[in-house]
Amino acid sequence: MTVPVLELNNIEAGYGRVQVLWGINMKVEKGSITALLGSNGAGKTTTLRVATGILYPWSGIVKFENTDVTNLPPSSRAEVGIVMVPEGRRLWPKLTVYEHLELGAYSKRAKEKFHDSLDLVYQLFPRLKERKNQLAGTLSGGEQQMLAIARSLMSRPKVLLMDEPSLGLAPHLVIEVFKVIDKLRELGTTILLVEQNVYMSLQVADYVYILENGRITLEGISEEVKDSEKIRKAYLGI
């Protein structure tokens, strides 16, 4: 067994007095796509917040490449390689496309490879090259999502945490986003994908966790999960 890139051990977390996560255990293996699926309010975003350090857990340990990063602030986690694509295409509307990419490569580690990363990103998203001097707020919904992904790739992620990348996009754009995720896997990117779109996620993921009411109720390689009775009934409707 190789060492997982990211590991959550027995995470309990919440807001104020409200407990949201009840003992989450997860592993993200190198070079794979791990999906964390569940409906609204299951605790998916909270899990991601713990992983990125925006929210500190009440108890439990977050490990990155076998070192404890539970108390590392978010900006330092981004520096070591835990990078998030936030939900809802969060961008800085008044910054240009190119400025986003520049800020993506903010850490020292990423700065050294700025030009390689830029080539890769422009190759993946030629649209962004055409629009590099445009303000992010003026891009279309699909382009904004691509920019959010491109920005995080500029950070040279060792694990990419994607928070509902298909949320609020038109169906053909959803397919586009999943194609990009598939391409990233081919490039060897390690991804933790958090999604409500169970059907599409099962197509691209290698390993799947199902989150319900703050607990992981099912996990397994995606072929097995796809065929399980529970998933077929609850999420796929077949």
Place this chain on the structure above:
Amino acid sequence: MIDVLLTAIAYSSGLALAAAGITIIYMSTGTFNFAHASFTAWGFYVVFSLFSLMKGSPYYYMILGGLFGGVLGIATYYIVNRWLLRAGADMVTLMMSTLGVDLVLFAAINIFADYLTYTYHFNPRLFVLSSYDFKLGSLYGIPVSGIVLVSIIIVVIIIAILQLFLTRTKMGIAMRATIENAMLATVLGINPELIYVLSWFLGGFLGGLGGAILSLLFTGTPNIGMLLIVPEFAASIVGGLYSVFGSLLGGFLIGISQKVGIALLGKWLGGWIIVYEPLIPLLIMAVTLLIYPKGLGGLPWGKIYKRLFKGGE
């Protein structure tokens, strides 16, 4: 009237810089800095004390007045603001804490003034530096002080540097990103604390530099901050609070209407009106916000520029 207008221009320049400082600190940390006029007052005192000790020209010490303001800004951040931001304090708490800082700085100015009096026998409670200013020449028989031109040049240089910094340097872009969405910046590896320190330094620097300019216009007293706090805040608010360039414009709107307005009113209504001068900035602020609720910075400048210079759209 020309002399009034010239003074008004120099006054507006100093005001505009100080107001831009208030705006920078507010935009990045959400702190409405009531101690800002004390930064400005310290700018006065740095120029006065160094000039009195080492002679030369007051202009030599202007930049030091700015730097001292910057140091006060950094100190305010590390001693007070940082801890409150970490604890997630709300806007009112942040604002009230700077009122405390203001009292401390005000007391410090008085202590410093006493120190200068007893040690060097200066008169730091009433000083006039404008007589040490150089003359540029005269306009329709009215002598023009150097500060009028110098203050304008300083404002232009500051605008150019700010523009370059905010759009051409990584730190400047990171600063804009943190202002727009701090949490997003953080998860991408930008350390917000660094940006906060930088904003406090820049804000304090502009406050101090504004004071250094104004020290060549007004009589310096330890209370000078109290005279300036209202117009400084009015300029920043008129500018829209979310635009550095808006607050520079706001400084000119407030400064010129205050100085020219009171001179005109004095002429029409008599000298008794002069004591109501501090009311003008507040009136201008109220009227501007009634017409443009988002302030000058919120106006569609791109469109206005097109209309004016390209003959419509």
